[in-house]
Amino acid sequence: MNQANKNDKSRRKFLQKLGVAGASAVAGSALLLQGCSDSNKSSGNKVKVLTADNKLVEVDVAHLKPGDKIQDLSYLQERGREGIPGKKFVMVVDLAKCKNARKCMKACQSAHQLKPEMHHLNVLEMEDPVRDTSYWMPKTCQHCDNPPCVSVCPVDATFKRQDGIVLIDNERCIGCRFCVAACPYSARTFNWTEPKNSEEFAEVTYDMELNVPQKKGTVTKCAFSADRVREGKLPYCVSACPNGVYYFGDQNEDLVTNGTTKKTVRLSALLDNNAAYTLMPELGTKPSVYYLPPRESKG
Amino acid sequence: MKNIKQYRLIILFCLCFLAVANVNAQSDWPVPAKENENMSPFLFDDDMVLEGRISYENSCTSCHGTPGQDDFTPMAPPPGDPASDQFQLQTDGALFHKIKMGRGSMPKFEDAFADDELWNIVAYIRSFNKDYKQPLPNMEGVEIPEYSMKLSFDDNIDKLVVKVFAKNQPQPEVSIAAYVMGTFGKYLLGKSQTNELGIAYIDVDPTMPGDEEGKLSVMVKASKGFGRAKMNEEMVMVEPTIRKSAIEGRHIWSTDKMAPVWLKVSFFITVFGVWFVLLFIVIGLRNINKANKEEA
Ligand code: SF4
Ligand code: SF4
Numbered sequence: 001m002n003q004a005n006k007n008d009k010s011r012r013k014f015l016q017k018l019g020v021a022g023a024s025a026v027a028g029s030a031l032l033l034q035g036c037s038d039s040n041k042s043s044g045n046k047v048k049v050l051t052a053d054n055k056l057v058e059v060d061v062a063h064l065k066p067g068d069k070i071q072d073l074s075y076l077q078e079r080g081r082e083g084i085p086g087k088k089f090v091m092v093v094d095l096a097k098c099k100n101a102r103k104c105m106k107a108c109q110s111a112h113q114l115k116p117e118m119h120h121l122n123v124l125e126m127e128d129p130v131r132d133t134s135y136w137m138p139k140t141c142q143h144c145d146n147p148p149c150v151s152v153c154p155v156d157a158t159f160k161r162q163d164g165i166v167l168i169d170n171e172r173c174i175g176c177r178f179c180v181a182a183c184p185y186s187a188r189t190f191n192w193t194e195p196k197n198s199e200e201f202a203e204v205t206y207d208m209e210l211n212v213p214q215k216k217g218t219v220t221k222c223a224f225s226a227d228r229v230r231e232g233k234l235p236y237c238v239s240a241c242p243n244g245v246y247y248f249g250d251q252n253e254d255l256v257t258n259g260t261t262k263k264t265v266r267l268s269a270l271l272d273n274n275a276a277y278t279l280m281p282e283l284g285t286k287p288s289v290y291y292l293p294p295r296e297s298k299g
Numbered sequence: 300m301k302n303i304k305q306y307r308l309i310i311l312f313c314l315c316f317l318a319v320a321n322v323n324a325q326s327d328w329p330v331p332a333k334e335n336e337n338m339s340p341f342l343f344d345d346d347m348v349l350e351g352r353i354s355y356e357n358s359c360t361s362c363h364g365t366p367g368q369d370d371f372t373p374m375a376p377p378p379g380d381p382a383s384d385q386f387q388l389q390t391d392g393a394l395f396h397k398i399k400m401g402r403g404s405m406p407k408f409e410d411a412f413a414d415d416e417l418w419n420i421v422a423y424i425r426s427f428n429k430d431y432k433q434p435l436p437n438m439e440g441v442e443i444p445e446y447s448m449k450l451s452f453d454d455n456i457d458k459l460v461v462k463v464f465a466k467n468q469p470q471p472e473v474s475i476a477a478y479v480m481g482t483f484g485k486y487l488l489g490k491s492q493t494n495e496l497g498i499a500y501i502d503v504d505p506t507m508p509g510d511e512e513g514k515l516s517v518m519v520k521a522s523k524g525f526g527r528a529k530m531n532e533e534m535v536m537v538e539p540t541i542r543k544s545a546i547e548g549r550h551i552w553s554t555d556k557m558a559p560v561w562l563k564v565s566f567f568i569t570v571f572g573v574w575f576v577l578l579f580i581v582i583g584l585r586n587i588n589k590a591n592k593e594e595a
Binding site: 085087088101145146148150162163164232233234239240242250256259263264265 | 407
């Protein structure tokens with residue numbers, strides 16, 4: 001960390017000396033200012049935005065400027081690596097409630113520019129041939145606290161953040177697929193072909209928290225909707241479920257919120273009272289996704 | 300001419316009948332008469348519609364779809380489109396009651412939303428009905444009290460103490476609800492009523508993790524009749540917890556960024572050492588070869 005800071009400082013000094021950067025920054029902000037000033041006419045098309053002090057305001061689309069920070073790749077890369085301090089995100093999946101509505105999968109696939117056969121999240125049918133029963137099990141990346149995928153990546157393209165989310169930087173990924181082999185939960189998929197609507201996304205700046213635009217020849221997987229979580233919103237899948245299957249929240253707060261009912265409950269109580277389990281605990285991967293057994297329930 | 304008129308009348312009659320039948324389909328969800336006549340104490344304005352829209356998009360879209368688009372999830376029974384007559388012909392009180400209490404696959408939002416937030420959602424649903432005129436309760440002679448609150452925490456009994464005043468007078472029988480604000484939603488700590496001294500007590504679980512100073516962000520709502528108040532405060536109520544980063548320290552999966560300097564240094568010394576020895580041997584062999592050739 002220290003070292004990184006130092007690097008950063010020396011780089012900044014270097015840039016200052018260069019002076020060119022300064023000049024271009026001035027030019028850049030002048031452009032931005034201009035962008036603001038000539039946007040007095042309104043288009044009548046309003047959008048909601050969250051201000052820095054967490055207030056919702058409605059602004060006219062014409063007042064938004066495209067030169068925003070959000071478009072800046074290095075800003076996005078830095079933010080994506082860093083994560084959100086003080087948080088540790090967890091998901092709880094209540095198998096008793098899953099009725100295979102597959103709304104979560106649809107929401108996920110449309111958010112992450114995935115073709116129908118590619119999954120960050122898949123609802124699997126789990127069969128018990130002895131008792132002749134089956135149940136539905138949504139399965140995502142488990143965001144392991146001990147992620148084998150991270151240790152095998154030769155180029156540090158996949159990494160774990162301070163808030164527990166495991167992400168992929170497809171600007172770095174060389175497509176070796178070591179991580180696909182290392183993941184015991186088969187959570188990762190590979191872009192064998194050009195991703196869905198790739199022409200439409202050609203100009204979009206890459207945001208690793210959303211992992212869009214997808215890139216052919218790189219690996220992709222569930223990101224716990226890091227982009228939504230940053231805005232204080234529940235992940236795409238969690239809020240799309242009509243059956244109240246998903247809870248999502250912060251382990252440090254011991255609170256998780258149900259995506260359907262919006263009810264917030266204590267994580268520890270939810271896990272203890274329902275005999276929660278994790279997938280393949282014997283591997284020592286320490287998943288951040290908990291499952292509540294598929295028993296008949298009143299809820 | 301007369302014939303056509305009759306024809307129209309019949310069609311009109313059929314349409315009316317259909318509309319009534321439609322309402323009947325909903326009426327198998329009985330709403331208590333008192334709830335049915337319940338009216339919003341707030342005037343539905345743009346702010347309420349905007350807030351309601353946010354809540355709706357977060358909590359209702361997954362089943363009911365976008366109002367007016369008829370894109371609700373096909374379920375049995377169908378959740379229906381809130382912009383349709385099936386919804387709009389109901390009273391505000393009925394909509395409010397149904398959202399609040401839920402039934403079957405319609406979740407109960409009582410704990411997730413406070414009453415004013417539920418009215419926001421009703422306001423949003425009504426914004427799709429051009430013919431809607433908000434019925435207003437008779438407010439003649441009713442004075443709406445302005446409540447103020449004081450929050451404190453009694454660590455002897457682990458209770459949140461809420462004092463409610465109006466014009467410096469303590470207010471009895473005011474309903475109090477206290478929440479802890481989580482990242483994605485609010486957790487209901489408890490509900491209570493003020494006693495004759497205008498004080499309400501709400502249990503706080505001391506095992507709840509707070510921040511580094513033991514603070515929890517609480518939100519308290521007070522309501523009685525048309526009077527309401529809301530208050531947010533950060534309060535020291537529980538044990539401080541240290542929030543650890545998930546990547547702190549070294550792990551089996553640590554990348555080179557987290558490796559200590561001594562490890563990096565000794566790694567490179569060893570690698571360069573081995574190369575140096577190899578190079579030394581190769582050069583030595585070459586020299587011997589050269590010397591051999593010169594001798595010959
Ligand atoms: S495929 Fe990409 S992310 Fe996976 S191990 Fe190789 S470089 Fe790393
Ligand atoms: S589930 Fe697989 S991809 Fe996700 S963190 Fe664990 S090992 Fe990595």
